[in-house]
Amino acid sequence: MPSPAHAQESFADIAARLAAYDPKALRVELAQQFIQSLLQRPQTMETVGLRQARGRVLAADVISPLNVPAHDNSAMDGYALRASDLRSDGPTQLHVAGTSLAGQAAAPELAPGSCQRIMTGALMPAGLDTVVPQEFTRALIDGQIEIPPGLLQAGDNRRCAGEDLRQGEVALSAGRRLKPADIGLLASLGLAQVQVWRRLKVAVLSTGNELCELGQSPRAGGLYDSNRYTLCALLEQLGVEVLDLGLVRDEPAALRAAFAHAAAEADAVISSGGVSVGEADHTKAVMAELGDVLFWRVAMRPGRPLAIGRISNTEGRSCLMFGLPGNPVAVMVTFYAFVREALLAMSGATPEPLLTLQAISSQALRKKPGRTEYQRGIVSRRSDGRWQVDITGNQGSGILSSMSQANGLVVLGHEQGDLAAGELVEVWPFEGLA
The missing domain is CATH 2.170.190.11 (Molybdopterin biosynthesis moea protein, domain 3.)
Known part of the structure; x- marks a missing residue:
């Protein structure tokens, strides 16, 4: 969400101050910088028991009430x-x-x-x-x-007494997203409850008349909506509350109602589809009608079309909006590149950049300078103990099966060109590597 300093300033004016801002070929890092400048931290705290605290964000420092251990x-x-x-x-x-x-x-x-x-x-x-x-x-x-x-x-x-923690010392800092080890640490201090920020609520919807719900028979040219299920799973992994607005027909009235519902109930809304240049649907027009929205072509592959904005309902309540591409792989890539860290910040969490490791590419990679590319890869351990990565094959943005096979994304920087087999590349692991 925008900070108070940006409350009366249009997104276009804010973006114009970014060096080398070009909405038709925006660098990934500039898009990330712009999004971060809009975010407002949470204001509402609540107290929860330890069994409900995993994944929640600490709203205040936890001060150790005793020495751990208490005695030698x-x-x-x-x-x-x-x-x-x-x-x-x-x-x-x-x-x-x-x-x-x-x-x-x-x-x-x-x-x-x-x-x-x-x-x-x-x-x-x-x-x-x-x-x-x-x-x-x-x-x-x-x-x-x-x-x-x-x-x-x-x-x-x-x-020794106090070797782990001393009485009066900060045990866990505000902004920490609580992990299982943190829950154990809190219990070791005798704390049954902890103060956390209110859980972020994020609405999700898919648009496109070609989409159908699970359980329906696809008509000619139709396909099942997978993006909403992917996004809901990604959001649940972040620990946010998910508001599933379903599949919305590409009709102005339906789109207005869905976005108004999101603005009334959620802190952010994520849509997929309807943001590409030249698409003959109503999604972009309704987004612009309900708020302040920028439409970008980001210098990346996959995931070039992207929208960022703020939409409001008739009562004036608003929420931050992320309009993601319609291709299934592009949805995941843009979520990892832009949405994940923004939602964590809105949740009050200290920045948690994605873990990056260096791996040896087992094959030559073709890459055009002038855009950031994200390729699906399978990371494994070599006999010499070093990481290596194999590309999963067809890298088309609609090939979701290759994303399922992969355990990480190979990130090729904006300025990089072709790479030879044996060169080091950066990889974002999806989870802990076995």
């Missing part, structure tokens, strides 16, 4: 001892005074020359500072153990 404890099963009792000129023999178990109070201070059998997580007895793993000791008669020389240094295998 053992990092493994073994024997707790004083490092000062260790001999350097030969084996050390120590008397085993007792056993410490996890969950018990700390044992009292031991006499010099004594040690304590200790389990992982058990509190260190008073005055003892080091733990020897049990497998490095030898049991002797009369309740003693022997430790080889040169094995330990003071503090080995001991977890």
Whole structure:
């Protein structure tokens, strides 16, 4: 959403200030820069329980209310001892005074020359500072153990109080999108609830009279609407609330009603189809009628046609609009390139750029300088441990099966030309690579 400074300024005026702005051949990075300049951060907070917090965005710093761990404890099963009792000129023999178990109070201070059998997580007895793993000791008669020389240094295998987090320290920063490990960390602090930003609501619709719903029989020249299902899955992966507005006929009244519904209910709306230059449909006209919209031809492949704007309903409520191409692969590519990071920012999240790795191209790649290209690839590990990527074949923007086969996108920069086999390329993995 636009910041207050942009409230009375048209999108065209804002765009005109961008260096080298050309709506007919807009560089990817300029489109990203423009979109980021429009975004407004969330204002509404809520408190949720930990079981509902995964994927939500922290609205405030989480301050640790205690030390983690709260006390010095053992990092493994073994024997707790004083490092000062260790001999350097030969084996050390120590008397085993007792056993410490996890969950018990700390044992009292031991006499010099004594040690304590200790389990992982058990509190260190008073005055003892080091733990020897049990497998490095030898049991002797009369309740003693022997430790080889040169094995330990003071503090080995001991977890110190506050080693993980200290009381009063920031445990998690505002803007963090909570992951499973974060939920565990919050629980370790004794926190049952956490303050997060309201979940972003994003409306999704598809346009095009050639499309039909699942369960219907396609008429001649028709095809099933796949884009809406792809977009809903991508949005659910981001953790936003999805408002599915369905398949909208390419008729002005139907389009007005759908976009007005989105403006009334959602923070953003994503449409697919109807933004290409010269298309004989009503989508672009209705978008422009209901708000301030720019139509771009981005210097990229696939995904050249793109619309960005703000649409409003009759009560004046508005939402940010992303008009994506109609081709299935182009929908996914433009979502990753432009929409994903924008929605995260609108959710209050600290920027989370897509993970990028370097991989060796197993084949020569044809590429025209002057546009950014995204090719579908399969990344795998070579025998030497390095990543390599194989292109999935037909790169047509309507070949969705190749996107399904791929596990990442090869990103070829604006200025790059043809690449030889064996050259390094950048890849956006879709998920963690097996």
